[in-house]
Structure formats: structure tokens, C-alpha cells
Amino acid sequence: MTLRLQSAWLLEAVSEIATIDSVFFPFVHRFSALNWLSRRDFALSVNAFSPSQAMLLRAWLDGSYGVFSERNLQKFNQQIKNPLDLSMNPFRAWKDRLFDRQQLDYLFYWREAAFEIEEESQREIFWSAVYQIMSYWLSNRACEVEVECRPDEIMGLMLNRHAEFIKGREAKVAITSLSLDELAPAETCLTLFPMVFGDEENAEMTLQVVFDAWHNGHDDLEQARRQIRMQLRKYQIDLARPTDYYTITKLSANSKITALIWSGLDLPPALYEQEMVRPLQKAFAARYAKSQLLMKAVDRTCDAYDYLLLFY
Amino acid sequence: MLITFFNAILIVLITWLAYLYFDQREKAMPARERYAQLMRGVASIVDRLEGYDKEHSREIAELSERIGVACGLNDQQLQSLNAAAMLHDIGELLLPRDLVKSDKKLEGDELELLRTHTLLGELHLKAQIEDLDEVPTLIRWHHERWDGLGYPDNLKGEEIPLAARIIALADAVSAMKATRDYRKRQYSRDEDVVAEVKRLSGMQFDPQLVKTWIAIGCPLASIKQ
Numbered sequence: 261m262t263l264r265l266q267s268a269w270l271l272e273a274v275s276e277i278a279t280i281d282s283v284f285f286p287f288v289h290r291f292s293a294l295n296w297l298s299r300r301d302f303a304l305s306v307n308a309f310s311p312s313q314a315m316l317l318r319a320w321l322d323g324s325y326g327v328f329s330e331r332n333l334q335k336f337n338q339q340i341k342n343p344l345d346l347s348m349n350p351f352r353a354w355k356d357r358l359f360d361r362q363q364l365d366y367l368f369y370w371r372e373a374a375f376e377i378e379e380e381s382q383r384e385i386f387w388s389a390v391y392q393i394m395s396y397w398l399s400n401r402a403c404e405v406e407v408e409c410r411p412d413e414i415m416g417l418m419l420n421r422h423a424e425f426i427k428g429r430e431a432k433v434a435i436t437s438l439s440l441d442e443l444a445p446a447e448t449c450l451t452l453f454p455m456v457f458g459d460e461e462n463a464e465m466t467l468q469v470v471f472d473a474w475h476n477g478h479d480d481l482e483q484a485r486r487q488i489r490m491q492l493r494k495y496q497i498d499l500a501r502p503t504d505y506y507t508i509t510k511l512s513a514n515s516k517i518t519a520l521i522w523s524g525l526d527l528p529p530a531l532y533e534q535e536m537v538r539p540l541q542k543a544f545a546a547r548y549a550k551s552q553l554l555m556k557a558v559d560r561t562c563d564a565y566d567y568l569l570l571f572y
Numbered sequence: 573m574l575i576t577f578f579n580a581i582l583i584v585l586i587t588w589l590a591y592l593y594f595d596q597r598e599k600a601m602p603a604r605e606r607y608a609q610l611m612r613g614v615a616s617i618v619d620r621l622e623g624y625d626k627e628h629s630r631e632i633a634e635l636s637e638r639i640g641v642a643c644g645l646n647d648q649q650l651q652s653l654n655a656a657a658m659l660h661d662i663g664e665l666l667l668p669r670d671l672v673k674s675d676k677k678l679e680g681d682e683l684e685l686l687r688t689h690t691l692l693g694e695l696h697l698k699a700q701i702e703d704l705d706e707v708p709t710l711i712r713w714h715h716e717r718w719d720g721l722g723y724p725d726n727l728k729g730e731e732i733p734l735a736a737r738i739i740a741l742a743d744a745v746s747a748m749k750a751t752r753d754y755r756k757r758q759y760s761r762d763e764d765v766v767a768e769v770k771r772l773s774g775m776q777f778d779p780q781l782v783k784t785w786i787a788i789g790c791p792l793a794s795i796k797q
Contacts, residue, residue: 266712266725268691292726299684395719396774399729403779408771417775421721428680463729523731557706558733561648566709 262462263289263454264523264566266556267296270452273554277572278516280449286440286511287495289454290464291316295425298433305434305446309491312475313468314437318381319388320422323429325381328389328419332382336373337419339412340365353479358470363397366411367474389418391471398467439494440507451512455522456496461485499536505543512571518548520569528563529555537569544571608654615658621665623673628746631793633657635742636735639781642788643734653735656710660739663693663711687723690715706733714739717776729778737778741785744776745769745792766790 274280282303288294291313298304298321308314319325343361346352349368355361370390377383393414400407409417436443445451461469465488473484497504512518520540524532533553541551548571558564615629622628636657640650664672667689671682678686694712701707713727713736720728722740732740748758748765759765769790773782785791 262731264725264727264731268724272695290720290726290728292720292728295726296724392719399718400774400779403783405770405773405779405783407774408767421719425721556709558709559649559706559735561646564733 262523262525263293263456263521264558265289265293265454265521266566266568267294269554269556269566270519270521270568273552273568273570274450274517274519277570278449280517282446282448282450284446284448284451284511284515285454286443286451287454287456288313288317289456291320293454294321294433298429301430301432303432303434303448305448306436307443308435308437309495310468310472310488311437312472314435315384315475316388316391317433317435319384320425321429321433322431322435323426324431325385325426327423327426328382328385332377332386333416333419336370336377336386337412337415339410340369344368350477351474351479354470358401359397363411366415367394370415371474371477385419385422387475389415389422390474391467392418392421394471394474395467398470399463402463439491440511441494443511445511445513445515447514449515450517450519451515453497453508453512453518453520455520456492457522499539505540508540509543509547512547516572518544518571521567523558523564523566525564526562529565529567532567540569540571548572611655611658614662618659618662618665622661624750626750628750629658629661632660632739632742632746635745635791635793636738638788638791639738639742639785640735642784643738643781645735649735652706652710653738655707656714656735657739657742659693659697659707660711660714660743661689661693662697663689663691663695666692666696687715690724706735709733710736710739714743716740718778719775722776732778734778734781737781741769741777741781744772749792762790762792765792 271280280302282305283297284305285294286307287309288306294304294306294317304321306317308317340362344365346355346361346364349364351359351364351367355364359367367390370386374383374386377386393411396414396418397407407414468488469481469484472488473479473481476484478484497508499505508518508520522532537551537553544551550572552570552572554568554570556566558566612630615633616627619626619628619630633654636653637650640653645653664686667686671678671686672689674682690712694708697708697711710733712724713732716722716725716727716732716736717740718729718732718737720726745765748768749762759768766786769777769782769785773779
């Protein structure tokens with residue numbers, strides 16, 4: 261699911277066509293990909309592919325959430341001095357597979373502690389900080405790098421990063437979590453489709469699986485994986501299926517411009533042009549008079565390019 | 573006959589191809605060296621204008637190259653890495669001088685403006701060189717972080733090309749032991765720099781890259797210094 265959303269590049273290309281102040285994302289792969297746009301006063305309508313992704317979007321992008329309070333930090337991020345009873349820990353099956361004993365103690369404690377937080381927004385910020393911590397632990401574990409920071413210290417660090425990230429941000433993000441069939445087109449200047457191909461599991465997907473299981477209070481990764489795959493499948497656009505053209509054209513019905521972005525690897529640009537761009541041009545021919553394909557090299561030795569296809 | 577007519581043709585052909593290859597390589601080498609010298613010249617002008625106390629860009633380029641070699645990058649990738657590392661801060665030349673050389677820690681709009689140097693660098697180089705060259709894109713992403721909280725695009729993990737991750741690590745290592753207008757040297761002892769890099773593994777830096785950096789002896793500067 262490698263996808264590089266280069267917002268400044270997108271706006272640079274779009275600004276030659278029209279002035280835009282609002283963007284609709286029927287799907288977004290990761291909350292932080294929207295940072296650049298949300299910092300620049302664009303009104304964003306974003307559809308998350310799962311409830312936990314919607315929570316992350318709210319916690320990190322909605323300025324009205326503010327920062328996690330110092331009082332709550334003192335109260336809900338205490339140091340665990342003695343190991344907790346492992347038999348009580350619902351995530352014990354992950355021991356030494358995903359996390360070590362101390363990390364599991366904290367995952368158990370943080371999840372339970374969060375239920376004691378009165379304000380929902382504060383609870384969501386706290387949980388979303390755990391997402392970042394899991395990412396940190398899992399990526400170090402994958403490379404067999406020993407983590408030297410204590411978990412409660414990392415929580416403090418992550419909440420500091422969150423405070424920096426949210427600082428000065430305005431609440432101009434409308435967040436939904438619907439399937440593409442239920443979703444209606446938004447009244448925005450630009451509709452943007454980040455394109456997802458295939459469902460091969462990468463580190464980010466594993467993180468989402470583990471986080472979803474943890475967030476739902478169980479250790480069954482297969483169940484979480486099935487759930488996410490089912491949700492993602494609705495967004496994995498198979499251009500050989502005519503209904504997908506229908507989905508794309510339907511959801512962009514109220515926008516002056518439609519943009520599709522994707523990141524390619526191991527395939528030459530000409531192939532994407534032939535297999536994707538031309539059929540899409542045909543599908544959009546009745547709605548838009550013009551189209552433009554832009555490309556950027558990321559690593560020419562492995563045919564890694566980022567693509568931006570505009571219809572206007 | 574020991575050598576058939578066909579074999580003789582084959583030998584002549586191989587010799588001729590080998591001659592062509594070495595001849596071309598000999599011609600190409602000086603051009604490559606001239607290119608490297610030119611790049612160092614441009615980078616030193618950038619460093620001088622930025623007010624660095626040493627050859628900052630060259631140091632980062634050489635450090636990046638050491639890490640890049642250890643990561644197994646091929647020649648073409650190393651060449652792009654070198655060019656991007658040499659010119660990584662070129663966008664700062666297009667920003668107001670008082671902003672870049674400010675002696676206070678920047679915040680708010682000023683910080684946002686400073687952060688556009690990654691985009692300005694990319695934009696201006698892109699206008700000058702071949703459309704599908706990756707060097708401008710690498711410059712764009714030299715401040716991305718492994719955890720997705722960097723800038724400008726908030727790329728995360730392996731979405732960030734390896735070369736850009738390498739420059740980010742080399743730049744940060746260099747910054748940790750450098751003096752800036754707005755602050756003193758962050759870490760006076762080399763072991764503190766190493767500890768900080770390890771602490772930020774998986775947050776700011778790619779853990780695999782940190783591991784590689786440790787495996788080659790935690791270089792803090794180029795060998796040539």
C-alpha cells in the first residue's frame with residue numbers, strides 16, 4: 261500500500277486550472293498524509309476506511325481536539341513499577357511475537373486507563389498516541405533494534421509530538437467512515453482518489469491490524485486482518501471492473517476537478533499509461549473535456565514513479 | 573584448425589567491444605569527476621551563504637555515501653544520493669536571509685515558511701534538469717521522518733525512498749554536533765550523539781538504517797576530514 265500523496269505538487273498542478281479551497285477524499289490511506297492541506301486552510305471532507313482510522317484522523321487533524329492535558333497525562337500515564345499479572349492481559353498471546361513483556365503490560369494498562377478518561381476527545385488522543393507507539397515498537401522489533409526508552413517516557417514523547425502536530429490547526433475537517441457504496445459525492449472544488457492496488461500486507465497494514473485488535477480489546481489478529489481487508493477491498497480499485505469507473509465518476513460528480521494519485525514500482529510508466537490512464541480517459545470523456553498525466557521519479561533504477569492524473 | 577573462422581570473428585568482436593567499453597569509461601570518468609567537483613563548488617557556495625562553520629553539504633554527502641554503500645545502493649543510486657545530499661538545502665537560498673539566519677528558534681508561520689525550503693529546492697532544480705530525474709524529489713523529502721511526522725508530505729516508513737532516509741540521518745547526525753546561530757552544539761560528546769540516534773530509531777530514523785550505521789562504526793563525519 262505504498263502511496264505518496266504530495267499535496268504541494270497536487271496544488272501546483274491544479275492551480276494552473278482553477279482556484280481551489282476544498283478537497284474531498286473518498287478514501288485516505290493514513291492520517292498524516294493530510295497534514296499539509298489541513299495546515300493551509302483547505303476545507304477537507306475525508307472518508308476513513310475504518311472506525312479506528314476515523315479516530316486517528318479526528319485526534320491528529322481536528323484542531324478543536326486540542327492537546328492532551330497535563331493533568332490527564334499525570335493521571336493516566338503512570339510508571340508500572342512491578343509486572344502485571346500476565347494471565348489477566350488480553351494481549352498475552354502477542355508476547356515475544358510482537359511485543360515484550362513490559363510493552364504488553366503498558367498496552368493493557370493504557371487501554372484500560374483510557375476508559376477512565378472522561379472527555380472522549382482526550383481519550384481518542386491518548387489511544388491515537390498508542391498507535392504511534394505501536395508503530396515505533398513494531399518497526400524497531402522488525403529490525404531487531406533494542407528500544408531503550410521506558411514506555412511511559414515514550415507516551416510523554418508521543419503526546420508532545422501530538423501537541424506540536426495539532427498546534428495552530430483549525431477544525432476544518434469533516435470525517436466520515438462509510439463504504440464507497442454508501443458515500444455521496446461532496447460539494448468540493450476537487451475530488452481526490454488515492455489509488456490502492458492489491459492487498460499485499462506491508463508494515464503499515466500490520467500496524468493497522470494490531471492496533472484494530474488492541475483497540476477492540478482482543479488478540480485475534482486474523483479477525484482484525486479479515487475485517488480490515490474487507491473494508492479495504494471496497495477501496496482497492498480494480499480498473500478492469502466497469503463498476504469501479506462508475507464509483508469514481510459518481511463520487512466526483514460535484515467537483516470541478518478530479519485527481520487520481522498512485523505510486524508505481526517495477527512497472528514502466530508507459531504501462532500505466534496504457535492500462536490505466538487511457539481507460540480512465542474514456543470513462544471520464546463525457547464529464548471532463550481535458551486530462552493531464554504528471555509523473556515524478558522516485559528511484560529510476562526500480563521504476564519507482566509517483567503519478568498524478570487530472571481531469572477537468 | 574584450433575581457431576575456427578567463427579571463433580576468430582568472435583574474439584575480434586569481444587576485443588573490439590572491450591576496447592570500446594574501456595575507451596568510453598576513460599572518457600566518462602573525467603566528466604564524472606568534473607561533475608563531482610562542480611557539485612562540490614555549488615554546495616560550498618550554499619554552505620558559505622548559509623553561514624555554516626564548515627563544509628556542511630560535503631560532509632553530509634560523504635557521510636550519506638558511506639551509509640549508502642553499506643546499504644548496497646548501486647552506482648546510479650549513489651550518484652543521485654550524492655547530488656541530492658550536496659544540494660539538499662539549496663532551497664534555503666530562496667528564503668529571506670533574516671529568516672534563515674535567525675538567531676532564535678522559529679515557531680508558527682516563520683517555521684512553516686522555513687520548512688518550504690524542501691519544496692523550493694525541488695521546484696527550482698526541477699525547472700533546470702530532466703523531468704524524470706529523482707534528485708529534486710530526494711531533496712523534497714530530506715526532512716521526512718520514519719514515523720510520518722516529518723515534512724513536507726508526511727511520508728511514513730518505506731514510502732520515503734531509501735536515499736532520502738539516508739540524507740535525513742546524515743543531516744541529523746551532522747546537526748547534533750554542529751553549532752547553529754540560534755543554539756549551541758547539542759551534544760558535545762560523540763557517545764551522546766550515538767545514544768540520541770539510537771533513541772530516535774523508529775521515530776525519526778529508519779531502524780534498519782540505524783542498525784547499518786552502527787554496523788559501520790557510527791560515523792559522525794566523513795572519512796576525508
